[in-house]
Amino acid sequence: MDAPNVPDVIHLASPCTSYSGRVTKRSEGARGRLSRDVIVACAIALADAEGLEAVTIRRLAQEQGVTPMAMYWHFSDKDSLLDGMAESLVAAVKLPEPTDQPWDEQLHGILAAFLDAIRPHPAVAGLALRRILTSPSGLALAEQALDLIRSAGFSDEWAAQAGSFLLCAVITLVGSQPGGAGHVLEGEARDQMLREKRAAMAALPPARYPNVLAAAPWLVACPDEDAYYALNLRLLVQGIKGIQPVAPA
Amino acid sequence: MDAPNVPDVIHLASPCTSYSGRVTKRSEGARGRLSRDVIVACAIALADAEGLEAVTIRRLAQEQGVTPMAMYWHFSDKDSLLDGMAESLVAAVKLPEPTDQPWDEQLHGILAAFLDAIRPHPAVAGLALRRILTSPSGLALAEQALDLIRSAGFSDEWAAQAGSFLLCAVITLVGSQPGGAGHVLEGEARDQMLREKRAAMAALPPARYPNVLAAAPWLVACPDEDAYYALNLRLLVQGIKGIQPVAPA
DNA sequence: ACCTGAACACCGTTCAAGT
DNA sequence: ACCTGAACACCGTTCAAGT
Numbered sequence: 185m186d187a188p189n190v191p192d193v194i195h196l197a198s199p200c201t202s203y204s205g206r207v208t209k210r211s212e213g214a215r216g217r218l219s220r221d222v223i224v225a226c227a228i229a230l231a232d233a234e235g236l237e238a239v240t241i242r243r244l245a246q247e248q249g250v251t252p253m254a255m256y257w258h259f260s261d262k263d264s265l266l267d268g269m270a271e272s273l274v275a276a277v278k279l280p281e282p283t284d285q286p287w288d289e290q291l292h293g294i295l296a297a298f299l300d301a302i303r304p305h306p307a308v309a310g311l312a313l314r315r316i317l318t319s320p321s322g323l324a325l326a327e328q329a330l331d332l333i334r335s336a337g338f339s340d341e342w343a344a345q346a347g348s349f350l351l352c353a354v355i356t357l358v359g360s361q362p363g364g365a366g367h368v369l370e371g372e373a374r375d376q377m378l379r380e381k382r383a384a385m386a387a388l389p390p391a392r393y394p395n396v397l398a399a400a401p402w403l404v405a406c407p408d409e410d411a412y413y414a415l416n417l418r419l420l421v422q423g424i425k426g427i428q429p430v431a432p433a
Numbered sequence: 434m435d436a437p438n439v440p441d442v443i444h445l446a447s448p449c450t451s452y453s454g455r456v457t458k459r460s461e462g463a464r465g466r467l468s469r470d471v472i473v474a475c476a477i478a479l480a481d482a483e484g485l486e487a488v489t490i491r492r493l494a495q496e497q498g499v500t501p502m503a504m505y506w507h508f509s510d511k512d513s514l515l516d517g518m519a520e521s522l523v524a525a526v527k528l529p530e531p532t533d534q535p536w537d538e539q540l541h542g543i544l545a546a547f548l549d550a551i552r553p554h555p556a557v558a559g560l561a562l563r564r565i566l567t568s569p570s571g572l573a574l575a576e577q578a579l580d581l582i583r584s585a586g587f588s589d590e591w592a593a594q595a596g597s598f599l600l601c602a603v604i605t606l607v608g609s610q611p612g613g614a615g616h617v618l619e620g621e622a623r624d625q626m627l628r629e630k631r632a633a634m635a636a637l638p639p640a641r642y643p644n645v646l647a648a649a650p651w652l653v654a655c656p657d658e659d660a661y662y663a664l665n666l667r668l669l670v671q672g673i674k675g676i677q678p679v680a681p682a
Numbered sequence: 683a684c685c686t687g688a689a690c691a692c693c694g695t696t697c698a699a700g701t
Numbered sequence: 702a703c704c705t706g707a708a709c710a711c712c713g714t715t716c717a718a719g720t
Contacts, residue, residue, distance in 0.1 A: 241694060253695085254704050262694065313609055317652060318633075323642055326652075330644035341657075342664060344611075344648035349665045352609035353602050360562055360601035362593075384567075393572055395579035399593035403566060403575075408590075415591060416598045419672040426671025427664065490713060502714085503685050511713065686719070693712055700705070 220258050223248070224268040231269070231307040241265075270311035271319040277301040279328060287332045291350075292421045294329050298354050299413060309358045316351055326351065337430035346424050357416055363406035378405060469507050472497070473517040480518070480556040490514070519560035520568040526550040528577060536581045540599075541670045543578050547603050548662060558607045565600055575600065586679035595673050606665055612655035627654055 226247055231239050241262055245252040259265045278301070280293040302309040316322035329351065333343040381404040390397055406412050475496055480488050490511055494501040508514045527550070529542040551558040565571035578600065582592040630653040639646055655661050 240692090242692085251705055253706085256695075257703055317645070323637070323645060327642050327645050330648050334644055334647070340647045341651050341660070343644075344651035345661045345664050346668055347648065348611055348652060349606065349609070349661075349668070352605050356601050356605040357598065360598065362597055388572070393576050395583055395592075396566070396572060396576050398583070398589045399579050399596065402590050402593035403597060411590075412594045412598075415594050415676065418676050419595055419598070420668075421672075422675025423668040423670075423672025426675050427667050489711090491711085500686055502687085505714075506684055684720085687717090688715105690715080691713090694710090696707105696709080698706090701703085 220268060223255065223258055223265070224272050227265060227269050228272060228305060228308055232305055236307045236310075239265075239269075266311050267315060267318070269308055270315040271321070273302050273305055273308055273312055274298075274316060274319055274325065275321040277321060277325055279324060282328070287336045288421050288425045291329060291332045291424070292417065294325065294332070295350060295354050295417055295420065298325060298351065299357065299417065302355065303358050303413070306358045306361070309355050313352055313355055316348075333424065336428055339429070342427075342429070346427070350420055350424065353420055354417075357413060361406050361409065361412060362403055363409075381405075469517060472504065472507055472514070473521050476514060476518050477521060477554060477557055481554055485556045485559075488514075488518075515560050516564060516567070518557055519564040520570070522551050522554055522557055522561055523547075523565060523568055523574060524570040526570060526574055528573060531577070536585045537670050537674045540578060540581045540673070541666065543574065543581070544599060544603050544666055544669065547574060547600065548606065548666065551604065552607050552662070555607045555610070558604050562601055562604055565597075582673065585677055588678070591676075591678070595676070599669055599673065602669055603666075606662060610655050610658065610661060611652055612658070630654075 223244060227239050227244055230244065230247065241255050242252045244265075245255055248254075255265070259268065277297050279297055280290070283290060302312065312322070316326060326347065330343050330347050333347050334340070338346065382400070385397065385400045385404060388397060396403070401407070472493060476488050476493055479493065479496065490504050491501045493514075494504055497503075504514070508517065526546050528546055529539070532539060534542075551561065561571075565575060575596065579592050579596050582596050583589070587595065631649070634646065634649045634653060637646060645652070650656070
């Protein structure tokens with residue numbers, strides 16, 4: 185915006201903050217190490233910092249000090265880059281070991297593990313929606329969840345339908361957290377947006393929307409993320425428990 | 434794809450199928466009737482037919498027999514077009530009248546009404562995620578849902594957190610329905626994609642993924658959409674019932 | 683009030699070519 | 702094996718101008 189017509193070369197040395205917190209420059213030292221994993225990590229870091237719409241083939245190349253077309257050696261197209269990002273997220277899931285706890289508590293553990301993996305990357309989470317069954321880690325996740333659900337007496341059909349929805353619902357949980365999970369905009373602009381949302385709420389006719397106004401503080405922002413996630417995770421587990429077809433032994 | 438470099442003029446007479454099923458040509462008869470509502474309806478129809486990524490300022494203008502820049506008279510930018518599409522969806526919600534049924538049954542009715550409104554437009558549903566509280570119809574929806582939830586004894590905070598999640602979860606429900614809710618691709622290509630997904634499943638090691646394989650038929654497609662929606666709607670309502678803080682009278 | 687024309691800064695992607 | 706250069710068909714958007 186500020187500097188139109190500036191050629192790519194200027195930003196060659198831009199650092200690429202990886203999502204684990206480390207910083208990966210490739211201005212001069214690390215030249216020549218351009219791999220799938222590095223690109224994916226950089227793409228995730230970029231999405232975390234500026235939103236998914238900032239993840240662009242050209243921008244990624246610039247961040248790496250490389251020509252846009254170099255990306256096409258490592259990825260057939262942009263969609264497979266997105267696949268890689270999603271796969272990287274679900275690969276980070278730390279699946280709990282099966283125990284002798286009740287099935288619903290174990291299921292809770294699995295969903296919580298999935299949540300923990302995607303929570304740091306709300307802008308990327310949505311990509312996993314239709315990509316869970318395409319990666320080994322996602323399959324392991326689904327396998328373990330389905331195992332528990334079927335052990336509770338659900339038919340194959342119900343287990344499939346409820347199980348896939350539960351995983352998608354966890355993704356939604358992080359993508360739709362009231363505070364606004366997309367851009368993670370900086371302090372100044374973020375405060376401004378919050379002010380505007382609060383003002384819009386305050387302008388509502390109180391006689392018509394008493395309940396919305398009472399809930400407003402938790403609708404415009406998310407003052408306690410942990411509480412939000414804990415509550416709705418319990419909601420999901422209680423939900424599938426509530427439609428359980430047969431009583432367990 | 435087939436005819437590159439063809440100027441816009443050629444497709445002037447393209448019909449624009451509105452989402453209610455009517456066809457709105459504007460080749461010669463209806464010239465001059467270009468309004469917000471017509472554009473939004475056309476955009477929704479286009480998204481239904483070819484997916485959200487086909488909804489483009491330029492494509493919309495072409496469909497309307499008009500210059501791309503004409504859109505900017507009616508919408509300040511593309512985002513406000515998207516706002517309009519989302520608002521149109523939630524405006525179609527037919528909210529049930531309050532009754533003397535238990536709160537959870539009434540809440541089920543509200544979520545079902547919301548589901549019915551967005552189900553015909555899976556490609557557009559996701560747009561409503563962060564736009565419910567910005568339109569009168571969305572506010573009415575939230576108001577009624579929050580009213581019921583608070584009447585069940587939930588605190589303002591819990592009602593806000595669970596309520597907003599429930600509405601988002603309904604959106605997810607239509608966006609993540611196993612059959613693939615995005616493009617609605619035509620019979621030929623659709624069958625091919627189903628074949629590929631089934632083949633990928635069949636190629637999995639059966640000893641490692643017994644549960645995924647048992648559930649496979651309902652994971653790759655959605656043979657019974659009604660059952661899918663009914664089951665998971667019940668799951669959501671049972672879920673919030675399951676975390677109810679105090680017993681009702 | 684409503685629309686056009688020309689232009690700008692972006693996209694993803696292909697294809698031939700370099701090392 | 703890995704990357705570059707030039708080109709193509711798209712995007713959203715601005716600005717001045719037409720009627």
